Amino acid sequence: MMLGAWVTVVTALVLVVPGALVGRRMTLPWPVAIAAGAPITFAVVSVFTVLYSAIGFEWNAVTALLAVVLTLLAGWAYAAVLGTRRLRGLTPEPTPDDPPLDRRATLALIGGVLVGAVIIAITCIRPLVNTAFAGLNNISQVWDSLWHASSLQWIHETGVGSALRMGELMNYDTHGFNYYPNTWHALGAVIMPLTGANPVELYNTYSPAVLAITVPFGVASLAYWFARHRFDANRSAVLAGAAAAVSALFPSLPYVEVQLTSVPNAVGVSIAPIAAMLVISAVRDRRRVLPAAVALSGVTATHPSGLILAGVIVVLWWLLEGLWRPAYGRLTDVLTLVVTGGITVVGIAPVVYGTISVADTNELPFFDFREEGIGVLKGLGQAAFNGTIPLEQHYPLWGLIILTLLGLGVLAWMRCWAGLAGWVVFVLVTANSVVALGALSYPLGAIGGYFYNSPHRLTFVVAMFSAAAAGLALGVIALAVARLVGGWLSSDERGRSARARWAMPAAVAVLMILIAGAGVVRYAADAQIASKERGGKYIGPDDLAAYHWLEGQPGARDSLILNNLDQGTGWIYPVTGLTPLFPFYRANDFSQRQRDLYWGVSMIGADPHIDQIVRDMNVRYVIDSPPSYWPFQNGVPDPENGVQGDPFLALRLHGAPGLAPVFRQGNVTIYRVDDAVLAPQG
Template identity: 25%
Template sequence: MAGWLMFVLAGIVGALLLYVPGTVLLHLFRVPWNVSLIASAPVTVGIAQVLFLAYSHAHIPVTLLTFVLPLTIILGIAQVAQVLMRKKAAMSSHESAGKIAQGSNSVEKNAWNSLRTVLALPRSRGYLMVTGTAVVLLLFQTIFFVVSRFDGPDSFVQNYDVPWHYSIIKWFMEKGDFSATRSGAVVPTEGGTFYPTGWHALVALTAMLTGASIPLAANAINTIVICVVWPISVYALIRWVMRKPPVQQLWPLAFLLSGAFAAFPWRFMSFGPLYSNMFSNVMLPVLLLFGLVIFSPQSSWSTRFHILPLFALTAVGSAMAQPNVIFTTAVILAVYVVFRIPAYCSAALTHQSVAARVAMSVVIEVLFLSVVAVVWKFLYGLEFLQRTVTFTWPHFLRIRYALLNMFAVSAAGGAVAWAPQYILMVLVTVGAIWTLWHRQYLWITASYAVFAGFWVLSASQDNDVKHLLTGFWYTDHYRLAAATVFSGIFLAAFGLSVILLGLAKIVMKGHLSSAHNIASSRSENNDAENNELVALISGNTRRSHIAAVCVVLFTAVCLLVNMVPSFTLAGDHHQLGFEDVIEHLEDGNKATGKLRSYTQEERQFVKKVKAIVGNSVVLNQPYDGSAFMYALDNVNIFFKAFDANWMGHPSNDMWPIMQRLYDYSTDAQVRAAVKKSGARYVLLMDRHEYRFDKNDGYWHGYTNSYMASMWTGFDKLKPSTPGFTLVLEEGNNRLYRIDE
């Protein structure tokens, strides 16, 4: 129970760290409270990362004092400045000055007015209930899909990326240097050391403030990311995109569907796991919202001027969690701009003929897409992005099966080739068709189609075009599938509204004329609730009440059936979208499960190792489970993560250790490399789960695989190998002291 109380405390602390500084600071700069709250998470991350960078260069360690004090000073200065400005305006004795100040305030209020109004919580009791239901549903999904799969609050999966994430967090806490520009130095490779660490810094600060273990703090933060940051962010985007008729009153459907896609955020918890990418993606709706406001033809220049700094701050914060969020946002905004160019031209060329406006629109669209292509190719060729854009996730489907996957909203990965979501398949398809008749939302279908095409390309091809178009997402099927969700939520909501309208009309058969009269009356009176579906189910007749009940029940059934992980029909097991998420999380978190390269028994052995080695550097083969020892058990191992995560490439001193350590007694180059590393011990753990495949030259385990030729220096080391003295042994776990 104490562990779960710490879990709750860590979650609360993490949420406060994300939302208090940014919200207060933005509001002090006259940003409305609701806009400040929505933008707070990425803004806080961005400001914190700049602060950490400055501290790193000044050699000031990050502590509770050094983190809180500057934020307090900044907030204090902003508060004092605001008070002085108000006093100056109040004390002004000149009427003209008062008018100018009043006019300035009026312009500022008008600039924020539309956004503040759109993002306000609904006043209607019915809409408040639906909003609350959506939040509760997302909380239930988080508990059911994620938290209930934990084997205790501090459990952790042992997938490939975990040692890298945990080691960076431990590095931050130990060194006090939270700079993203140096985080990659956790493994001393040659080359770049930059790695985006917005998520890692948040976990490290939470662990430092609460005393929680790294796995517990990480689990608590991930829970907050899903059930707090995501709903706040996606709520804002939904309210803006669906702010006008005919979908103005249907936004609760999209909010209810925000957790319906297995591709995001749920699969990011089971694959990788992609913790930092998940953190950046839950902030993407805020970044996208500000981008849409800036590029909207209806936005005034004053509004754009006020939103632009927020857009920039949000971009920095989101990118410092994971940069590919910028490319996802850029693609969606580029599609939006293409579909809005005719509106720009119509506004600018009001006195021109329709043919002239159409011709100008086509020319500008071609020019705009050409510029996008040139910028895309330029970024693709940048040296510092080569590690990302050249990374290859191999194809795993033929193109026709990839297309079928995407149509079925399966968007699975290499480990699971088919995980359809049939309910969403119907809703998204109907919604996409609906946008053909409501062309102001056709850009949503187009952006969905772009990322769906990217996913198909990634899943079915291995060529240069794949790298050019999907390289900014590591050519990763899972990241690209997640990118479809930001458009898919709206298409599913549109589709559900069409089906619900049909259902309501069936129930109201024979009573439609009165309902239509109500809708027409509301429209004439400029009543916001002029949606036909809302009109049908909000009447005071018995049929309207029945229709409302049917709509609610049908929506509930769709949501619940969509969450069913699998079913058996005629003896055949059919896996659906959420089953692989649940299975991976449940099996991966079991402390005694087979998916453990670092077992409980080995951790007991490592306690004895720690008592012997103290803070000495210990050479290790990371794939035997030892990659977790630094973060979890404070053993100063040399290889703190698996090689695919390293920011740089192995140095000339690392290769001799990795490939020829067993020749230490006879190879001068190996001895020199070991001496430079400062290592005094070698630790080898049990690797019984690995099997060698002579066809590809890899050792394959339950969760990881590695190239045999890279680690022969450790794999060939035996108790009889000269140059090493066996100090401690339990089963296949051995600690050697390196002879002088």
């Protein structure tokens, strides 16, 4: 657990501090710069990993620090240019809408973020330490987790952090092009040597650690924006702190995403409201145009779905609020938004290029997770109140539902129509991913497509709005209680007046204690959600024993391991650093010799063509660990009936002339290639 705590602390510092320093250098006030720290940090990572790969620099802790220094210099230049006489008129310093927070409001905000972060980190990490096989070296059984862990190992090992070069990891033989938004992985690779965690330990702790920061920050930014429609800056900060704390109680926010390993998506979405708030504020304070664009590019590079959420928030704000209360005039305000968007496009050029390049293999709108037998009303209820897969057994959570409804009522009272509309829009998009909503199905599906139309990913978005609204409800109650108690204590007597000033801090402290207590009550259920896919169904203790046995064998580290990608044995790479032919459950651009070797494994020693491939690729060991991930990948191949089958089945049943079993434990077997096969042919 100490390692988990250490990774969480280091993650918080590395994630927030560089971006906060850059944001402050670009004229943002400290509270805003700290809030924007994570998206700006990810923007720095995204730009410099691509740049470094293009010029041959490795991405590591030293070059990452260099990237921060260069960005700080660029931020200094930006601030200097804004101060010149010629540009001062274009970027006038407006009357501050957000005056500096007083000490009590600042402490309330910080306290709420800390409560939320601690609940999330403990709830996600502690179950692995206490109950999962191998502790923090436990293997998640979900498809994407192998990619994330391997990416952390790959970037740390090679120094290649560019999102445009991830094909080199996905296919050992061809290095075919593949784009993947990997700023999250690149930042984690920098953290690995700082914490001393191995790739699997880092993956298991870094995943919840990042969400423990970004979820409370993102929800707090939404709540602060909501609250400013009615309250002053100090009271809004108190409400934002309450929302940050209560975000840890929504199971669909951190815990489902940790279970299903869609952490980069969750991180990108959770920081999207921060970037959206910066864009909105840039309309009134045009000095924020560049910081807003940088933050938005960081969100997009982390996961493009975050750009969709930020875009929806900004568009709804413009239609329902900005259009009717312009800062400098409608046309001028629109031009500010256009300039911000244009700079963002420049910053996300690698994302645009990569996304277009892999468009043929990523038809997002055509993912379909709809369930039969669910009516429209039930689908809307599940979408609105955190009841979609995999939370059906935990639905309904009446406490959260009541708080959400109260919060939506507060939003209506504050006339925060854009916030209400955002909640409604994503409830409809989420419901449409569960059940078709008639004529709305196509436009809603187009938005949801960027979230793979996956109910749990879309529920995450709804839950962010719901948590912000619930935080408003709790915060308003706390403020009302503080005002009531303060009225009772106030008088002309100096001592009683001093006690009255402590009414609000005391009410906030009680609220935080109650939320922390609710986190304790919810711990068992939420911890079970976060650690559900950890039982060793595909990769278990026998596999780990085989991997560690193999890493000590002669020639294993200097050769290629032939594995069945469908079985997930690519985990041998992040666990030991050995090189498998297939480091993931799929590969882009299969080569012909890969196909021949994969389907001809049982002919090693009997087919000269297969044997030549073994020599050419320097294969010395073969590992087999059934079952395969998907049902159609098991059993006898039957292409006519759509059954791919298992190419290693013949090896398992009859062996291969050129392979000798040298390790067997449970379902795992390791074969060594005979010296006769490896010997040069005359």
